[in-house]
Amino acid sequence: MLLKFCFLLAFVPSFIQSLDPTLNDDVLGLIFFKAGLEDPEGKLTSWNEDDESPCSWVGVKCDPRTNRVIQLTLDGLSLSGHIGRGLSRLQSLQVLSLSKNNLTGTINPDLSHFGTLHVMDFGENNLSGSVPDELFKQCGTLRVVSFANNNLNGQLPDSLSYCPNLVSVNFSSNQLSGRLPAGIWYLRSLQSLDLSDNLLEGDVVDGIANLYDLRALKLGKNRFSGPLPADIGGCSLLKVVDFSENSLSGSLPDSLQRLNSCASLYLHGNSFTGEVPEWVGKLGNLENLDLSENFFSGRIPFSLGNLHLLKELNVSMNQFTGGLPESLTNCVNLLAIDISQNNLTGNLPLWIFKMGLQRLSLSGNRLGGRIDYASFSSINQGLEVLDLSSNVLSGEIPSNIGVLSSLRLLNMSRNHLIGSIPASVGALKATQILDLSTNWLHGSIPPEIGGAVSLKELRLEKNYLSGKIPAQIENCSSLTSFPSIVCIATALPFFSLNNMVKQIFFKRWDGSDHFIFFLILTVLNAVLYPRVYGFSSVSMILSHNNLSGSIPAAIANLSNLQYVDLSFNNLTGSLPKELTNLSRLVSFNISHNHFLGELPVGGFFNTISASSVSGNPSLCGSVVNHSCPSNHPKPIVLNPNSSDSSHGGSSQNHRRKIVLSISALIAIGAAAFIAIGVVAVTVLNIHVRSSMSRAAAALMLSGEEDYSCSPTKDPNYGKLVMFSGDAEFAAGANGLLNKDCELGRGGFGVVYQTTLGDGRSVAIKKLTVSGLIKSQEDFEREMKKLGKIRHHNLVTLEGYYWTPSLQLLIYEFIAGGSLYKHLHDGASKNILSWRQRFKIILGMAKGLAHLHQVNMIHYNLKSTNVLIDGSGEPKVGDFGLARLLPMLDRCILSSKIQSALGYMAPEFACRTVKITEKCDVYGFGVLVLEVITGKRPVEYMEDDVVVLCDMVRGALEDGRVEECVDGRLGGNFPPDEAIPVIKLGLICASQVPSNRPDMEEVVNILELIQCPLEGQQEELE
CATH class of the missing domain: 3.80.10.10 (Ribonuclease Inhibitor)
Incomplete structure (x- = not known):
């Protein structure tokens, strides 16, 4: 049937x-x-x-x-x-x-035939396609509609406005685009509107005041721009307002103060400016207020003390100044305060410890003063998170710190704390993360620390601690329990370890497996080391102190230790053989101490890197290339890998030769496959460049302007926006595009130097892609996003100028010139030292990692787009400009953006492969090799073309390491750093995107590879 x-x-x-x-x-x-x-x-x-x-x-x-x-x-x-x-x-x-x-499938338009339907709920499925306009043509009885958490695209249908009795509309977590339907503000019965987590754009126009019954408005995680609707205060019943993670700008409209019923106001992740008005204290029912990640300035409003129901306050990552208002003590229900990453000054407000908070973060400000004993005598013992890091706090750690019996995270790192670590830390029985690093602490590590039974991460590095490592640390029982953190390894993104192993083992570059395992483990280190509240890796970091004595054998009982760093101390004695029981070790660094005797044999120590044990001249073992003396009358054990002529030895050698032969065959096959791939990509690159050259040239010519026509000649015609500082130019409008001040030309435009009214030098990029740029609205939205990106290793966008025919980007001026100039300009007299090169590589990695954290792909990575400042720090520039194009067309990208042959990731030639952050990782890998070798990515010889990746890979396979490092260094480089960095560059430049690590992982690997020699002068200038 x-x-x-x-x-x-x-x-x-x-x-x-x-x-x-x-x-x-x-x-x-x-x-x-x-x-x-x-x-x-x-x-x-x-x-x-x-x-x-x-x-x-x-x-x-x-x-x-x-x-x-x-x-x-x-x-x-x-x-x-x-x-x-x-x-x-x-x-x-x-x-x-x-x-x-x-x-699955699309929405069936026949659903519109229901003339009696009140509720239509298809949330949390895998429906795709657009929402049919006819779906809501017969919806007179419809009250609830939900298609949340699907894969719908296209625009919201205008017919949605034909449903007069709609009470709840939820299209959240889809891929809907376009603008809000004009009639949506006329659904007068609407009580809940959730369109969050989509791709909706444009202004949120006025008219919302028509929704008299609206209780919840959720438009977060979209691309809306412009100001908040001025009449939003007309929705007097609103309880939840969420405009977070958009591109909204301007100041807060005064009508907001009429939202007397509002309990949650989320405006984080936008570009709001100005001061937060004092009338915010009139929103008497507020329980959650999140204004973080904006450009708010001025003082934190005193009137916040009137919000007696407030539970969570987050104003982090803004530009607030002054101190924290003491009126907050009136907020008797406050559970969480986050005011981190601002410019707060003054003394640490001690009254804040008496407020009954559960989470408190004041990190990244300029708060000073002392934390005295009295402030902790009446502190709320329910406090779970206390982060005071990166301030200028002084004095000693209160001796009664142990009263914080519920504390899960205590971070006082990067301050000016003195004195010793109090014994009461042993009473922190719930604490999982204890970070007191980078202070001026002295004395010994108290043996009472063994009482911190929940401790998973102990960071005391960069202090002046002395004495022995207490054996009582073995009582930290959480260091031997793994289930509570096992979720970290499975929850975080990680490029396939299997691919990583195969990639490295197929290239036995220098005949040593030690670095192979080290690199795998350092990648794991990056993956398994999230600094998040409540979870951490199992680690003990005590480096850069004055610790002495031997490593207690009891540490071997901490069976789930993953990261141990005891480097740069005065530790002595031999290493306990029981350390081989630490089966989960990812990193064990004891470099620059005074250890002696034989390295343990077995487990992790069979693969430990030479850099992790360097600086211990009395250590012996194969890793340090120092054989251990024979110890008779112990029985002599024949080395199965020796060249003994006995029958057994010959058999072992014979099997080893067979394995190496197979490995060599695999390596040859893999190298041939990679060579074919590189040649194919090179041919495709040349083809694309050839086919687009005429179009690109025409585009460049069409973008040229008459230099005598200043962009500010008609002040009513153009729009000049500065994110901070003076908006006037010292030389006037005529000095903006002075051809005598031209710095260079690139794929997106010509760059000039000029001076602002406040005396700062800036670089002006005149875009030459006007014919491709989106509308002014889209242009300004992207500029504001780029203007919010601030990092020490990224070129800062100071502002922009717009007319329909001319667009200018205003950047900070970097006087040191480009990395290309430092590496390849024959007129340059100063040769970059190895330490300078490593600093540049690490800085570029940190800059790119930050870009990827804010979901920004560079697309245009090359040495001409990396600038070097006066202190030798690299600053990556020209990021995000591809987002100005109406679509990320591969042909345009490959010719216009990826203009330098050799930096382009292979996926640009394959339309079926998605362009992701991994294309930046490829370009970074090529840059690493360029910095180390001093050679261009592709060099044209008289009768040959040399591809840098192939040249380096071949040299490593043949053991010719010296050919992989710039000959101008004259051999002045540490092999323990150079070889791992070269191999890391080759892995980043893998032909397969999934084999490339993430940039955050790359940063962690580089920091582990770095092994500065004690007493050796670093040539940074």
């Missing part, structure tokens, strides 16, 4: 009319609907086509008077398939809820 219905499904429109009219339409419709589904858990087994009525079926509810189906609720039954036409037979249906399933 079921097969019959499946066969008839294709003929529903014509066949149903000819069926026996006594057959229940609802049964027939539901069976047709079921035929298009997969029911892996058998939840619909009660649906029998032979039944006369469906009213007893699972998920079906009928009207007792008419026996017709009025409700179909199949939420969370793991159903898959598509929404068939059969549902259109349910003419009395009022509630249709199919949420939390795996339904």
